[in-house]
Amino acid sequence: MTAPRKLAVGNWKMNGLRADLHEARKLAAEFPSPSADIVLCPPATLIGAMAAALVGSSVRVGGQDCHFNSSGAHTGDISAGMLADAGAYHVILGHSERRADHGEASVMVAQKARAAHAAGLTAIICIGETEAERDSGQTLDVVLDQMKHSMPDSASAANTVIAYEPVWAIGTGRTPTLDQVAQVHDALRANLPDAGISLLYGGSVKPANAAEIFAIKNVDGALVGGASLKADDFGAIVAALDRA
Ligand code: PEP
Numbered sequence: 001m002t003a004p005r006k007l008a009v010g011n012w013k014m015n016g017l018r019a020d021l022h023e024a025r026k027l028a029a030e031f032p033s034p035s036a037d038i039v040l041c042p043p044a045t046l047i048g049a050m051a052a053a054l055v056g057s058s059v060r061v062g063g064q065d066c067h068f069n070s071s072g073a074h075t076g077d078i079s080a081g082m083l084a085d086a087g088a089y090h091v092i093l094g095h096s097e098r099r100a101d102h103g104e105a106s107v108m109v110a111q112k113a114r115a116a117h118a119a120g121l122t123a124i125i126c127i128g129e130t131e132a133e134r135d136s137g138q139t140l141d142v143v144l145d146q147m148k149h150s151m152p153d154s155a156s157a158a159n160t161v162i163a164y165e166p167v168w169a170i171g172t173g174r175t176p177t178l179d180q181v182a183q184v185h186d187a188l189r190a191n192l193p194d195a196g197i198s199l200l201y202g203g204s205v206k207p208a209n210a211a212e213i214f215a216i217k218n219v220d221g222a223l224v225g226g227a228s229l230k231a232d233d234f235g236a237i238v239a240a241l242d243r244a
Contacts, residue, residue, distance in 0.1 A: 005220065007037045007039065007220060007221035008033075008036055009092070011223060013097070016043055024042075024059065027040070028054055029057075032058060033238050033242055036241045037060065039060045039062045039089070041091075044063060044078055060090060062090030062092060067080075067112070067115070068114070090124055091124065093109050094109035094150050100167075106148075113154075114154055117160075122158075124161045124162075125161070127163070128143065128169075129167065130168060144191055151193065161197065162197060162198070163223040165203050171204070174203075181219065182219075185201070185217070198220040200221045200222055201221075201223075202223030207227070207233055207236035211243065214243075
């Protein structure tokens with residue numbers, strides 16, 4: 001088995017204007033990583049401009065969603081091929097905010113991931129339990145079921161990343177204990193179709209807690225929301241990943 005690659009992904013969500021591209025340039029210039037892949041996922045309006053701003057750097061650009069069809073009558077949607085055409089190499093799929101706001105179920109996430117693969121993109125597939133599911137002892141059942149049904153049979157270490165993001169930890173400043181993260185990541189690794197697929201943790205990762213999270217076995221990196229908006233914060237997280 002090839003060892004999973006270290007990866008730090010920044011999810012800007014619905015934040016960022018052209019004026020904020022200097023943060024991406026600063027990240028690339030001041031925080032180059034010798035060991036990890038770095039991806040920034042801005043809103044779709046900025047993908048082309050960010051890709052142009054990062055030409056010649058090792059920081060790659062990703063989308064935050066794509067449609068499962070390659071073209072057609074889908075007003076407001078973007079295909080995986082369009083993301084690739086704009087300069088993206090990755091796409092986040094099945095984020096809990098899309099599962100909640102847009103009713104995306106795992107079966108649809110798998111269709112989107114298949115479309116991403118067909119367009120040559122790496123799919124970053126998000127899974128995670130709600131607080132009620134954790135409190136009722138269902139965490140492993142939920143995340144393993146989501147992973148199984150969100151991953152198409154085209155998934156391999158070359159084109160797929162799994163991000164474990166407890167829903168209750170996203171944007172809240174709360175995180176699971178290190179043992180809880182380890183338990184989930186061990187179970188995910190044991191059930192991956194390709195053990196070389198990178199496993200990210202996401203949910204309130206910041207410079208202050210990054211090192212202890214990256215020290216956990218089977219955590220290969222992070223999916224970072226709020227702390228990815230500022231190059232200094234995201235750069236400190238990338239540096240912690242390099243040291244892990
Ligand atoms: C996310 O949006 O995927 C995320 C993990 O957000 P935050 O880091 O802000 O919790």
